[in-house]
Amino acid sequence: MKQLNNISRHMSKLLRHDPEDLILDKNGYVLVDDLLNKKGITKEELDWIVDTNSKKRFAYNEDQTKIRASQGHNKKLEIKVEMKESPRMEVLFHGTATKFIDSIMKDGLKSQNRHHVHLSKDLETAITVGGRKDKKDITILKIDSARMRGDGLKIWISANGVYLTEYVDPKYISY
Numbered sequence: 001m002k003q004l005n006n007i008s009r010h011m012s013k014l015l016r017h018d019p020e021d022l023i024l025d026k027n028g029y030v031l032v033d034d035l036l037n038k039k040g041i042t043k044e045e046l047d048w049i050v051d052t053n054s055k056k057r058f059a060y061n062e063d064q065t066k067i068r069a070s071q072g073h074n075k076k077l078e079i080k081v082e083m084k085e086s087p088r089m090e091v092l093f094h095g096t097a098t099k100f101i102d103s104i105m106k107d108g109l110k111s112q113n114r115h116h117v118h119l120s121k122d123l124e125t126a127i128t129v130g131g132r133k134d135k136k137d138i139t140i141l142k143i144d145s146a147r148m149r150g151d152g153l154k155i156w157i158s159a160n161g162v163y164l165t166e167y168v169d170p171k172y173i174s175y
Helices: 002-016 032-039 043-052 098-107 123-130 145-150
Strands: 058-060 066-069 083-085 092-097 117-119 138-143 156-158 163-165
Touching: 002 032, 002 043, 002 058, 002 066, 032 043, 032 066, 043 058, 092 098, 092 117, 092 123, 098 138, 123 138
Parallel strands: none
Antiparallel strands: 058 066, 083 156, 092 138, 117 163, 156 163
């Protein structure tokens, strides 16, 4: 399983940031066969990676001949992912390394090299996301999403349940 978890992380990099020699179509999909050949895994192993990923990072097309990252693509990739207006939530969360708090409270949450800022509906997910680099140095930010909406700002939800917005002004952030 550890080997497949490492493959999952590399797949995330390939499909979100750096496709290397894989060819992404305009919607971010690559041919499943090309990915299987590149990673040296079987379709069953790929299915396991897709099905067991707690963040649902990957999605097949309807006939499972193509696969892509669900969201989180690098801005260099002009990929449109399926999003719809999110349900009304009073508060959303964002996990981040504590060392970034001063900058965030000054400049807000920016998409940086991604298309959107990623937010979570629950603390557990925000903790997981915030701890991906350093599990001991996490601060969870509370985002006043009701106030953002009241001010006319958009919040979407991706097909795999990640809340997305273009920017979060510091006035909507507390911790």
